[in-house]
Amino acid sequence: MESGSSLRERLVDVGVDLVLTEGTASLGLREIARRAGVSHGAPRRHFPTHHALLSAIARRGFADLGARFATAARGAASPHGQLRALGRAYVAYALECRGMFELMFRHDLLTSENEVSGQPPLRESTLPLFEHFAGLVARCRADRVGQGSETPQDAETPAAVIAAALWSNLHGVAQLWAWGSLQLVLGASPSVVGTSDDDLLDRLVAAALDAHLGPVNA
Incomplete structure (x- = not known):
């Protein structure tokens, strides 16, 4: 049995x-x-509820994404390099595992309790990934302070807010690419004609980091 x-x-x-x-x-x-x-x-x-089973399935997705983050970050020494590697891994995961990616970030699952089946709320799989992300953002800002390149406006914004904005940007890149919207708007641009999809996605991730954290050599 x-x-x-x-x-x-x-x-x-x-x-x-x-x-x-x-x-x-x-x-x-x-x-x-x-x-x-x-x-x-x-x-x-x-699984006492449908949400409980869906949460358990989504938790597998977070475990997979966390493992991919760990692998991606191994080759990057600086916080900025690690964030770029994580951003690229995040977008790649979203495009490769679209169904799981959609399931993982459903708010109704993130807020559901699953005490009967002995599993914690799904948010407990989400928060460590975001906290790691926000920690790298804080380290990037500390590096900019050391370089004298952080502005007073930068200092007024909490690292978690910047991390959330960057995450939103990367999530948007993934969704708009999956829908074909970014390819459409960039397809006629002379600066990207002939660029491979992988190279273009790398440039989009790098541009998102620069927009929220400033250029590496600023």
Whole structure:
């Protein structure tokens, strides 16, 4: 007989596969149960609500994204270099795993409690990633102070606010690229004609960092 923990993990495994291959619209409890080979009521024994199961699936996405962040940052010594690597990894993940990316940042999941199944609220997977991001922003600002390039206006804005604005910028890059909007508006620009998608995405991430943190050599 299959243990409760292994069935729970199998249900999450099936949900992860579904969201990565077919998107968030496929994540019904009945469909997950069918593909896991169990009765449609079986998921309720481990996930009291649909949100609880979706949160467990999204938590896998945050674990994957966190691992990609760690790998991306290894080759960058400076805080600015690490932020650029993380920004590029964030956009790449959004484009590669669109269904999971959409699921991970749904506010209704981030605020749902999941005490019955023994799992913390999904926000506890989100906050450490943002706090790491904000910490790198604070270190970048400290470097600018050391260089004498931070303005009084810069000093008045908390690092967390700048980090949130930068995150919003990167999220927007990912979404607009996925929809084809950025390719459309940049396609006729002489400065980007002939530029590969990877190079253009790198330039967009670099421009976002420069806009919020200033150029590296400012």
